[in-house]
Amino acid sequence: MNIQPTYSSLDYPGKMALVLFTPGCNLRCKYCHNPQLLKNQQLTRWDIEEIEEEVESNMDFIDAIVLSGGEPLLHVDDIKNFIKQAKDNDLLVKLDTNGLHPDETREIIRDLDYVAMDIKAPLDKYYKISDVYPSNTRELITETINLIMDSDVYLECRTTYVPGLLEPKDVAELTRDLNCNRYTLQQFRNRVTLDSSLSNYEEPNPEFLREILENIETKIPEIRLKSRQFGNQLIKRN
Ligand code: SF4
Helix, strand or coil, rough: CCCCCEEEEEECEEEEEEEECCCCCCCCCCCCCCCHCCCCCCHHHHHHHHHHHHHHHHCCCCCCCEEEEHHHHHHHHHHHHHHHHHCCCCCEEEEECCCCCCHHHHHHHHHEEEEEEECCCCCCHHHHHHHCCCCCCHHHHHHHHHHHHHHCCEEEEEEECCEECCCCHHHHHHHHHHHCEEEEEEEEECCCCHHHHHHCCCCCCHHHHHHHHHHHCCCCEEEEEEEEEEEEEEECCC
């Protein structure tokens, strides 16, 4: 099967979810911890039927489905099947996306409850993170954010902090005018990475990350830190 289904109580805050990891992505983040998913493969009728059966047989056990990857919006026509099944059964739907697909987001937004969008770096500095990225990254991500914030869908933006790729001033810059409901800074983990040289990079100290967040100036209502040592912590509310 080209989709990896996993059960998790962490991917949709406060809910038990079936997480569907779809293949393919149009970025190549050096720290990507799902490099096995980056090969773009079509979803088959068989994939879709298997997932529909998985959802059906675990309906009583889950509150939500999470569309993750990879980049799920590369398969927007296929994931509409999962979204319809979830909505028909009163399940919540969360989308994890890199934010580079506003047109596809628009196609499904009315059925989404929660979007977690990666903001990899300041929008004109994606070269720090990925060797490939669209030349109009800023426009695409801004359009996606505006679309979500004009809807009733909850938007969390999140950044993985890799020392050596990002600096504290990058976090300050990218959060300054960011419009979202919640922002999470994620601690880089060096166990599995697309660029194997990153396995030599140290995982940043949570106290260092907390200090970065305490010093940012932003109007985002909720600021959080996610680390191996302390889990998902609220740092401040604005
Ligand atoms: S956007 Fe996500 S799935 Fe795509 S390369 Fe980056 S980390 Fe990996």
